[in-house]
Amino acid sequence: MxxxxxxxxxxxxxxxxxxxxxxxxxSQDQTGAALMRCLARDDHASTAGQTECEDAARDSYDRRxxxxxxxxxxxxxxxxxxxxxxxxxxxxxxxxSERKARxxxxxxxxxTMYVPxxxxxxxMIVRDRARQLEAYLRVMxxxx
Numbered sequence: 706m707x708x709x710x711x712x713x714x715x716x717x718x719x720x721x722x723x724x725x726x727x728x729x730x731x732s733q734d735q736t737g738a739a740l741m742r743c744l745a746r747d748d749h750a751s752t753a754g755q756t757e758c759e760d761a762a763r764d765s766y767d768r769r770x771x772x773x774x775x776x777x778x779x780x781x782x783x784x785x786x787x788x789x790x791x792x793x794x795x796x797x798x799x800x801x802s803e804r805k806a807r808x809x810x811x812x813x814x815x816x817t818m819y820v821p822x823x824x825x826x827x828x829m830i831v832r833d834r835a836r837q838l839e840a841y842l843r844v845m846x847x848x849x
Contacts, residue, residue, distance in 0.1 A: 756824045
């Protein structure tokens, strides 16, 4: 019975988070909007469905991150491009270290509800870096 109550609380939390995220999604973040639509679908209400949505969003953010990074490297003068390369390498180390810490944290939890929560945490890391690089790219294109 306790697991059922926790599961229902988790579903309520996910619903509230999805509603808040939809409200906060801007027209610039099509990936975030697609994620919210995916999570809201009845056929994605399961743990596997929620995780599938998060994985698709993470992959989309990763493609955006790589596109912004590539464009920035082409636009920046050599010293700035090298600084960005170093920063990106450091971010990759951070991302991988954070994944290990997150996996260790979630390994202490029991229940399938934690699977999509962990996937969401992974998505957020990549989303934030993609948005950051896209913002840098917008700065570089101001005078174009």
